[in-house]
Amino acid sequence: MGELMQVLGRIERGSDGDETVAVVFDRHYATTPEDLWQACTDPDRLARWFAPVSGDLRPGGRFTIHFDDADTPQCRVLTCKAPTRLVWEWPVGGVASVVTAEVAADGEGARLLLRHERLTSAQVAGYAAGWDTYVRRLEADVAGNALPDWGDTWSALHALYAAAR
Template identity: 30%
Template sequence: MVDIVDEINATHRTVGRAATPVGEARTVLLRRTYDTSMDDLWDAVTNPERLPRWFAPVTGEFKLGGRYQVEGNAGGEIIRCEPPRLFRLTWVFGEPAEDGFSEVEVRLSPGDGAERVVFELEHIAVTDPERWTEYGPGAVGVGWDLALLGLGLYLGGQAITDPNAWGESREAREFMTLSSNAWGAANVAGGEHPDAVAAMVANTTQFYAPDPPAGPSAP
């Protein structure tokens, strides 16, 4: 049984903006501390044999300049790699747009004590204004929260053995709902108007954790 509230509270979330060569980007940053060593965490997030145990199958060349593909998800190029502290990659669905920009950077640093590591993931992307207005940071933030949950459970010896079944569970719906709310709070803290954020959170929650179908009516 996953303690959903503790898992949500274990991650710090920040929403911001950044300049890119093609215009201003939106940023989402997740920060969480894991109980393991730098070398073990680096291996867990870069080793193609371990990635499917908590994230997804990933193929490609795991080196600077190499290209990768996440099964059923994004792909791109590894543009920085400084083991065991940092890697940065482009994150693109399908064919990259000429005016597009989407990159993910993962940073590891020693935590407050032995066998404690601070994990940071920052996704920087130039977003479609209409999509941002509709969903806000939760559009990608909830997905990254799920990844950090999977990583934490895996490192703690509690990996989810059937992600598809878990994704349809009440536990998963609660996690995704709370994640959507947490990204709403981070968005307000980042300067977005609360009324706009409320609509974003509602849309994101409905996308990730839609209301279950109504049962048969009572006679």
């Protein structure tokens, strides 16, 4: 990674006494809102930039994310309001973390607001680096470009997020 990498997301800490943390990404993509929604919900598209996903992506449905490292979280859809909002529970360390993906028109393109909450301070750097890598891979995918290498990108970003924790 020759260029100096900068984080794309932000870490939000809970109010006093609340130990949960969220990572938030607010990104513009040079595509239509419909295409961005499809990229975030269609299993074939998800497999290209995120990970293979199997199951039911409807409200109350359950689905599994199949990561390369044998991590296979069993998730549950809380809300699906196509083509604008998908909310699901993702079990992380015995806690039901919550991921919200919102898609909207944004000028000539589309905007994705992605929020993963109910993480702990110990977990946040890894998940922030992961989502940061994924939003970069999504950007490359919708543009038809080569996807950034997962391992190199995640490692560089993890160090930056860990320092910001």
